[in-house]
Amino acid sequence: xxxxxxxxxxxxxxxxxxxxxxxxxxxxxxxxxxxxxxxxxxxxxxxxxxxxxxxxxxxxxxxxxxxxxxxxxxxxxxxxxxxxxxxxxxxxxxxxxxxxxxxxxxxxxxxxxxxxxxxxxxxxxxxxxxxxxxxxxxxxxxxxxxxxxxxxxxxxxxxxxxxxxxxxxxxxxxxxxxxxxxxxxxxxxxxxxxxxxxxxxxxxxxxxxxxxxxxxxxxxxxxxxxxxxxxxxxxxxxxxxxxxxxxx
Numbered sequence: 203x204x205x206x207x208x209x210x211x212x213x214x215x216x217x218x219x220x221x222x223x224x225x226x227x228x229x230x231x232x233x234x235x236x237x238x239x240x241x242x243x244x245x246x247x248x249x250x251x252x253x254x255x256x257x258x259x260x261x262x263x264x265x266x267x268x269x270x271x272x273x274x275x276x277x278x279x280x281x282x283x284x285x286x287x288x289x290x291x292x293x294x295x296x297x298x299x300x301x302x303x304x305x306x307x308x309x310x311x312x313x314x315x316x317x318x319x320x321x322x323x324x325x326x327x328x329x330x331x332x333x334x335x336x337x338x339x340x341x342x343x344x345x346x347x348x349x350x351x352x353x354x355x356x357x358x359x360x361x362x363x364x365x366x367x368x369x370x371x372x373x374x375x376x377x378x379x380x381x382x383x384x385x386x387x388x389x390x391x392x393x394x395x396x397x398x399x400x401x402x403x404x405x406x407x408x409x410x411x412x413x414x415x416x417x418x419x420x421x422x423x424x425x426x427x428x429x430x431x432x433x434x435x436x437x438x439x440x441x442x443x444x445x446x447x448x449x450x
Contacts, residue, residue, distance in 0.1 A: 255309065260363070316344050333421045357376045411431055
């Protein structure tokens with residue numbers, strides 16, 4: 203009887219979540235293929251969370267809260283009709299309370315966003331494209347596709363350190379969207395619309411398309427995945443712009 207060749211089992215794939223963050227940005231095809239085989243998701247979300255907290259803390263440390271909220275209240279006609287002393291009291295209360303809310307949002311929102319994206323695209327691609335994705339895989343693709351947010355956070359820190367905090371718009375620190383073309387007196391619905399035309403948003407959508415294609419290459423092309431992602435983004439943008447126009 204001849205010798206039977208025994209094939210050694212393949213070594214398990216080594217997973218380094220931090221290298222995956224950089225890989226998602228600089229070599230997305232290979233990285234998302236690896237994510238599809240061994241999904242992980244917590245590290246990019248934690249990094250975005252930490253950077254968001256750092257941005258908010260640095261903004262506050264540099265004295266940005268009062269001028270930021272002063273600008274916000276300038277567009278509130280009810281507040282502007284108050285006597286000067288009463289306006290100052292309102293501003294003091296806002297500065298004392300709302301930074302805590304923003305800190306909370308910085309901690310919670312990265313996790314909520316990834317969970318919602320993972321769940322929504324799991325339903326869309328499984329239900330409409332038969333992709334047969336697992337929730338953990340969808341969660342991992344959504345999480346790593348948001349990795350450009352880390353670059354946005356680092357740029358925001360540099361900008362806050364370099365500029366007078368009174369001139370920094372906390373809602374658009376990096377100025378990566380078309381809202382920078384508008385005047386300070388532009389309609390709020392128009393500002394909301396122009397902010398949706400954002401470099402980082404489109405970068406993240408492209409990464410999501412690559413990621414979902416890599417997770418289910420036989421059922422999803424990159425183009426089809428991007429089309430579904432863009433349609434959903436457009437629906438969200440239109441709903442946001444409509445709500446802004448209705449209540450502003």
